[in-house]
Amino acid sequence: MKYRRLGNSGLKVSEIGLGSWLTYGTAAEQKAADACISKAFECGINFFDTANAYNRGEGEKAMGAALRAYERSSYVLSTKVFFPMGDDVNNRGLSRKHIMEQCEASLRRLGTDYIDVYFCHRFDRETPVEETLRALDDLTAQGKILYSAVSEWSAAQISDATGISRRLNLRPLISNQPIYNMFERYIEDEVLEVSQREGLGQVVFSPLAQGILTGKYKPGQQPPAGTRAADDSVNGVIRSYFRDDVLTVVGQLDELANSLDLKLSQLALAWTLRQPGVSSAIIGASKPAQVEENARAVDAVLSLDTLERIEEILKPVADFAPAR
Numbered sequence: 001m002k003y004r005r006l007g008n009s010g011l012k013v014s015e016i017g018l019g020s021w022l023t024y025g026t027a028a029e030q031k032a033a034d035a036c037i038s039k040a041f042e043c044g045i046n047f048f049d050t051a052n053a054y055n056r057g058e059g060e061k062a063m064g065a066a067l068r069a070y071e072r073s074s075y076v077l078s079t080k081v082f083f084p085m086g087d088d089v090n091n092r093g094l095s096r097k098h099i100m101e102q103c104e105a106s107l108r109r110l111g112t113d114y115i116d117v118y119f120c121h122r123f124d125r126e127t128p129v130e131e132t133l134r135a136l137d138d139l140t141a142q143g144k145i146l147y148s149a150v151s152e153w154s155a156a157q158i159s160d161a162t163g164i165s166r167r168l169n170l171r172p173l174i175s176n177q178p179i180y181n182m183f184e185r186y187i188e189d190e191v192l193e194v195s196q197r198e199g200l201g202q203v204v205f206s207p208l209a210q211g212i213l214t215g216k217y218k219p220g221q222q223p224p225a226g227t228r229a230a231d232d233s234v235n236g237v238i239r240s241y242f243r244d245d246v247l248t249v250v251g252q253l254d255e256l257a258n259s260l261d262l263k264l265s266q267l268a269l270a271w272t273l274r275q276p277g278v279s280s281a282i283i284g285a286s287k288p289a290q291v292e293e294n295a296r297a298v299d300a301v302l303s304l305d306t307l308e309r310i311e312e313i314l315k316p317v318a319d320f321a322p323a324r
Contacts, residue, residue, distance in 0.1 A: 001044025002298045004279045006076075006117070007174040008199030009147060013076050015273055015298045017047035017203060018291065019282040020059040030062055032286050037066040039288035041074075043295035049177075049203070049282050050110075051080035051121060052102055057109050064110035072112065078203075079106045080151060080177075082121035094124035094132040103139055118145040119177055123157050130164055137170040149175035149200070155190035162198040173200055175279065180204035181213060182253070182268060182310070183246065183320045192277045201279035204272060208283065208294075210238035212246065213268040215254040219247040245316055252313045262300055269297035271310060 003012040018040045050063040081102045084092040136148035150173060165172050176195050178187045208214060257267040272281045285291045
């Protein structure tokens with residue numbers, strides 16, 4: 001495994017991280033979570049990501065239970081706050097009240113004394129940014145979180161927040177967690193540049209486009225039984241990639257990967273990690289073999305010719321904009 005600094009901080013995270021969205025606490029059993037996390041440690045992965053909203057806390061419980069067997073200082077644990085965790089009007093968003101209450105709830109579910117990186121899961125237009133940043137700074141001062149971060153914030157929102165932090169002498173944000181893969185590349189327009197300027201490293205989610213970039217799905221064919229796309233309880237997002245033009249491009253990328261003696265997933269992850277502003281790519285896995293295969297992507301070095309060929313293959317879907 002290889003490691004990168006998370007933004008301008010001194011914290012180092014594995015280039016491949018393991019997440020729990022749509023897997024642990026939902027579609028996969030605790031036994032699978034334990035096995036995947038065991039394999040992750042074996043592969044040198046030290047970054048584990050979850051969120052309070054993943055199955056209303058069940059994702060955190062499963063991740064925390066699986067990590068309990070390991071020395072707390074040996075891994076970097078992140079979770080998030082923003083989405084509703086109940087019906088009450090204040091049980092959502094990035095108000096001081098919700099952040100403080102949900103941090104305590106996350107600590108209980110995870111079974112830990114502190115969270116390494118605490119992400120604002122989305123931007124809250126109903127709460128002053130200063131209120132949010134002061135709450136995060138207070139949690140850091142209390143030792144309940146070590147670093148604060150954001151997820152899917154725009155370049156303007158990141159720039160505004162970092163400016164407020166400097167003005168108020170608050171501890172800086174160190175990361176942004178956006179979606180980023182060969183089909184969804186909006187962060188290349190402004191977010192990467194602004195984040196690097198302001199000291200935020202990207203820990204990107206869905207680098208394999210919900211599994212589309214594994215090559216298991218073919219144009220004009222039904223998803224294979226047992227795959228995420230075949231499971232109606234968790235396939236709401238992946239279905240947005242089920243277009244013949246997208247799947248045709250995936251087939252061409254698979255051929256290119258084979259010519260390089262790589263799995264398509266490894267090619268896609270190496271492509272994501274080519275960006276110097278990306279600190280880690282978060283994978284999801286329900287089987288240890290998937291973790292091991294994806295971890296090997298850090299050893300893949302893509303030549304300029306290969307990167308140019310990838311861009312050529314991707315041209316027909318350059319305007320891809322999935323429904324969300």
